[in-house]
Amino acid sequence: MSFDYIAHADGIIVRPLCEEDYTKWFSGFSRRKLSQHTHDPGLLDMTDCTDSWFSALVDKHQQLAAEDKAYVFGVFREADGAHLGMIDFSTLARDDFQWGRIGYTIHNQYWSKGYGKAAVHMALEVAVSQLRYQRIEAHINLDNPQSIALAKSVGMHFECIRKGFIFENGQWTDHLVFIHTAQK
Secondary structure, three states, X not given: OOOOOOEEEOOEEEEOOOHHHHHHHHHHHHOOOOOOOOOOOOOOOOOOOOHHHHHHHHHHHHHHHHOOOEEEEEEEEOOOOOEEEEEEEEEEEOOOOOEEEEEEEEOHXXXXXXXXXXXXXXXXXXXXXXXXXXXXXXXXXXXXXXXXXXHHHOOOEEEEEEEEEEEEOOEEEEEEEEEEEOOO
């Protein structure tokens, strides 16, 4: 599978990271605001995120894509190249399933500007047309209304609650499952 495309619309670009993105990527993460809610990590310690560390990260993303395990995209503002966030897809099953999972995050300093909706919408289109997923799931904490609203805004449909689905914060937690399928 090719992992070298660029999708752009609504003033943003969604594409794999490259080594030249380090400065913009670092700036996006290091300028985050304090945490705004439970599922927002807020300010992050970027001490270990050196240029060489980032280069290894880019290589790792390319390797995961080559193995069809995961696809990681940076979200950039077209006008100035600002790094707005990240979107990733994990392959859950292929063969008769073509099943993936989406994860998304927009840096909190860029919230409420429509970037998340535009980026996720574009990424879902690429996941179907380029990555050939038939079914894409978003696994969302029950107490994350921002992520639920984003999933709904891009046309994902609530499917179910998976009980004790993901081990986080020392316990098994329930998650909402929203889906996007290639065939409506």
